[in-house]
Amino acid sequence: MTVESTAARKPRRSSKRTSAAKTPQSSEPQLVQLLTPEGERVTHPDYEIDLSADDLRGLYRDMVLTRRFDAEATALQRQGELGLWASLLGQEAAQIGSGRALRDDDYVFPTYREHGVAWCRGVDPTNLLGMFRGVNHGGWDPNTNNFHLYTIVIGSQTLHATGYAMGVAKDGADSAVIAYFGDGASSQGDVAEAFTFSAVYNAPVVFFCQNNQWAISEPTEKQTRVPLYQRAQGFGFPGVRVDGNDVLACLAVTRSALERARRGEGPTLVEAFTYRMGAHTTSDDPTKYRADEERVAWEAKDPILRLRTYMEKQDLADAAYFTALEEESETLGKRVREAVRAMPDPDPLAIFDHTYADGNPLVDEERAQFAAYQASFAEEGN
Amino acid sequence: MTVESTAARKPRRSSKRTSAAKTPQSSEPQLVQLLTPEGERVTHPDYEIDLSADDLRGLYRDMVLTRRFDAEATALQRQGELGLWASLLGQEAAQIGSGRALRDDDYVFPTYREHGVAWCRGVDPTNLLGMFRGVNHGGWDPNTNNFHLYTIVIGSQTLHATGYAMGVAKDGADSAVIAYFGDGASSQGDVAEAFTFSAVYNAPVVFFCQNNQWAISEPTEKQTRVPLYQRAQGFGFPGVRVDGNDVLACLAVTRSALERARRGEGPTLVEAFTYRMGAHTTSDDPTKYRADEERVAWEAKDPILRLRTYMEKQDLADAAYFTALEEESETLGKRVREAVRAMPDPDPLAIFDHTYADGNPLVDEERAQFAAYQASFAEEGN
Amino acid sequence: MATQKMSIAKALNESLRKALETDPKVLVMGEDVGKLGGVFRITDGLQKDFGEGRVIDTPLAESGIVGTAIGLALRGYRPVVEIQFDGFVFPAYDQIVTQLAKMHARALGKVKMPVVVRIPYGGGIGAVEHHSESPEALFAHVAGLKVVSPSNANDAYWMMQQAVQSDDPVIFFEPKRRYWDKGELDTEAIPGPLHKAAVAREGSDLTLAAYGPMVKVCMEAAAAAQEEGKSLEVLDLRSMSPIDFDAVQASVEKTGRLVVVHEAPVFYGSGAEIAARITERCFYHLEAPVLRVGGYHAPYPPARLEDEYLPGLDRVLDAVDRSLAY
Amino acid sequence: MATQKMSIAKALNESLRKALETDPKVLVMGEDVGKLGGVFRITDGLQKDFGEGRVIDTPLAESGIVGTAIGLALRGYRPVVEIQFDGFVFPAYDQIVTQLAKMHARALGKVKMPVVVRIPYGGGIGAVEHHSESPEALFAHVAGLKVVSPSNANDAYWMMQQAVQSDDPVIFFEPKRRYWDKGELDTEAIPGPLHKAAVAREGSDLTLAAYGPMVKVCMEAAAAAQEEGKSLEVLDLRSMSPIDFDAVQASVEKTGRLVVVHEAPVFYGSGAEIAARITERCFYHLEAPVLRVGGYHAPYPPARLEDEYLPGLDRVLDAVDRSLAY
């Protein structure tokens, strides 16, 4: 947290601290929570939500299928079918809760980990795998499901979301925009600039930060010394921390923030306090930097488990439901597996495609040379 | 402030606003003030300062001489001796107050407008003029007076200051660092990153924002919708707004922030609420974008006038003092004028100097070619 | 024919006005572009006539400006953003290089990026540091961007029209020290493609290739050389990415000699690319190596040295002589 | 002689360790460089041995990393910062180009900028977007920076030693797909100057000039060509700024032919600068135009296409044949 020799500096003497320049409190704030880890339904004065049994089963199904898809992708990476996978394990509630708060006309700007949000948007999960397999850099049309491409350069999508939201406002539409980013991303200048622009233009955007406690090997303390949701206040809009493993609270808080945006009241920062249960990506080895006890402790807060406990206690689903869902999961896994394996390698000439929309003579020349060069091997091969 | 069509969106309905996600208050906060515009000495519960008559005369002298120097530079620009000048007119109290709070071993990272701070550091004012005349990009050795070069790329010096402060902490020294920047600069990602790094490493740095109400033609509302000093809180350190035209308050608040840094308590943001009385630079024409009434209203809050009123009321200086100061001002003006006019153009070969500390064969080759080329004219001239 | 004498600055202003009038999706954004009309007054009067919703003063943050412009483009807008000076484009460099340039390809063509980034560039105005640079090579190396620079009022007008209509991002370098140079603008002419070079002056002994502010210097050099009986052809490249190599090749096949002139540092500059490719294309036509005249491998110097630093008439003619001496 | 067989990754790790041991002012900074030892483990074990005050995990913000490194350098430290991947250096580009590169000159030599920016670069590891780029030309064009890249373990070790000792900022490009390639490291050898090229293989018919990851490909090409009776000289440039033109010239004066090979796009790439300058220096020696083999004017493709995209043995040999056909 601090550089080594900082510790060697003079001890703090707090007596001289003045009231006008108080250090902000860094004690852990209350999370907005509607469903405890034990599966108890609780209330919150500011956020309530009324969901039918169907709704709850739907959220549960979303989370289960998302997790199943994610596990399949991890397996496919191990089998060499994907070059890399960034698992969302543990973050299902944050993603399904926020994703299900969206209207069709809302627009989503994800990072590279929002598989659950993509699911809510109706993006075919196999489409998400193209970039991880290495056949494309993003296989879907963002405008089909109002779900932008995955963005890898940390934080940059928050500005795109802000600009998009400025456009929504210009159009007089009452859609909202949501930008996903991580705890690590909160340090990027782009995110601060997105806060500034969205506040100044009062843009209808929700900044949804999944604080999964880690940015690869760095704990959140390396990014901030106070809770992240507080960052918003100094830019002139509200921030709220929600239990990111509580799908109901995520849904309620995100919905409220989206409605605020629609009403023309501008941006909101939502910090979903959650946990990255797995490795950063399949390339990562968390044993290098974090104790397994931490993960184990968070297992007790599992987002799927707690909803299941609640549903069982409340008799909201019978065994048949769970069995059917199990089967649906397997079918999804199989479909994804087969789709990935069937994914063809792109034509080498695709290297040149779409570099420009209007065409470009240099690209044309290089494409032609490349094609001739490739063809020369075919000839030799004859 | 908002883009046109934002206004056309649905009217606000505030009833739905929840307590957890409150919009931060944007009402104008109290300024820390110790000397009113009318020259009344007032107290503040958190900031007190005990200054002798000598001290006060010193501060007054600093401000008067700084203003005189600034006026001379503006005149020199009009006469074609300088290519450009960025006047600090109106910001003397912010700069002298903060500048006089510094110890010799503290380090300053200025923008391009901190002529008053430079004065406090003992930088010869004529040195400041080299870059505006176009004979260098910064004519002084930063380590002579612990006053870094002027930085033009907005906001970038806040990171240098933070890094420097991290180094101070590593060295176990109890010096502090101060980074100057403007209201406009507050929007730059670099400034936010400086806030993040300084907070995480608990670096002994004071961020001194001179909110002079304008970033060239843009009023502060284009950069933020809440007071700027509030920005700090969400990064985990205190912010305070001080009357930037009150030299006593600026001194007291900056001193307190510097002491906090020395005690190992980390960064503070000071927002000095002041006013750019003149144009942005001599290239600028403020009549294009701001009403003269605004400037006139701020004239009543003039930082020099109010201290003079106080000193006169309190009989802290006699006519001889003011006359002597008048003469000293004229001498300074004359010295600066003469020094600038005597400033030689650099040797053309200086183009290549100091590109690298270790030397570089390409630079050597180009320098040799250039010298030969120049010499060929001399020959022709023969 | 509707021709008018007009400065480059005014031609750009008229072109932006026309773009705002023609297409409601066109936006102008940047620092101080509103009431002030930009520090060079290129957007003068536009906010007054099109409102704050179309001509937008932004916060002081270049990454934010380009990043939000990308978002606006995704929403269907066509933002024209102003970077106040060449040296201040770098905070936006990440958004330009990793997002703006690549978004169309990343989306397999599903989204377009009709964003124009206007950058007043180059030296010669006696300014302080960061206000006189020529960073075009740093953009031209990046696939997905078009990089252009007009040298005269007619091109300023029409190239801006074409840049705004382009579905690809265009980095539009405006030769700031030529802003006040006047030329004939024909607002009814139908322009050629944005990336085509123009023969600014015909000649037979040697080709001078330049763009933006250096075209004028090359024209003066050609006139001076004429007096010495040398016939120089001047090519106005207009586009640094792509480069109209066909035009350069055609000229060099005729003259056998090429000197490329730009303000940017020679080392890794556009002259290198032109020299390399034209040497490959015209290996048996070249009577002399392609020579380059440009800036040095040093920071842009303080204003009092810029006359020495910038390629001027004499340095161009010196290179011409060296080339002809082969 | 104390030689050891060691991977490039290990040699870099050893070199950083040595630098941290030798000079208490040396710092290592970056994302995940601490406990994790960096995503490529180049800083493995360093934090454990030198503490959090010397080996510093930073917030996730590249501009902040380089900007604070500049401040630390002003305070007398010698930071070695890691950028996690090539494609993530751009948020720091402004600090590198406008501050790091220029600070020494701006201060008329009064302050030094001993900062090393380490960047694992290049393709060939099957990664997702932004993880395979070769942006060296974007730094080499900027005066004030040194830009280097080792191709083998011995150079990795020694060039890092020299970079850390340099009072100028060094952009240190590490050929990531060669990290695990082993070579002999002589920790007692006295290295030549950082910017000098090395003859990696002698030959007489044609010169291949490359650096970083492409040296290996060129060595393989030279070996393959040998079997066909062609004698290729391979130059390992080691430095992209400055470039050891004397060495290239000497080689070309011998062979008469030059092919430059790099992963970065050819358009405005380092090959252009080498071709332009060597053609000027060796105009009467060249039997063929300098040819360039490199990346295309397109974004780095998805991993499944990178074998086609990257210059390999066959493409180098194809260029060799084309050159020899002149």
Ligand SMILES: Cc1ncc(C[n+]2csc(CCOP(=O)(O)OP(=O)(O)O)c2C)c(N)n1
């Ligand atoms: C600009 C940039 N720098 C570095 C990286 C490398 N990188 C990829 S993910 C990551 C950590 C992100 O952490 P966080 O924002 O918390 O998101 P999470 O991965 O935990 O979802 C880093 C450093 C990057 N993608 N972009």
Ligand SMILES: Cc1ncc(C[n+]2csc(CCOP(=O)(O)OP(=O)(O)O)c2C)c(N)n1
């Ligand atoms: C990165 C960058 N962008 C733009 C500019 C041009 N510019 C110079 S001063 C200025 C306004 C600065 O406003 P503020 O930070 O409030 O400081 P002030 O000039 O009022 O002291 C601008 C936009 C710059 N110098 N650097």
Ligand SMILES: [Mg+2]
């Ligand atoms: Mg995280």
Ligand SMILES: [Mg+2]
């Ligand atoms: Mg200001």
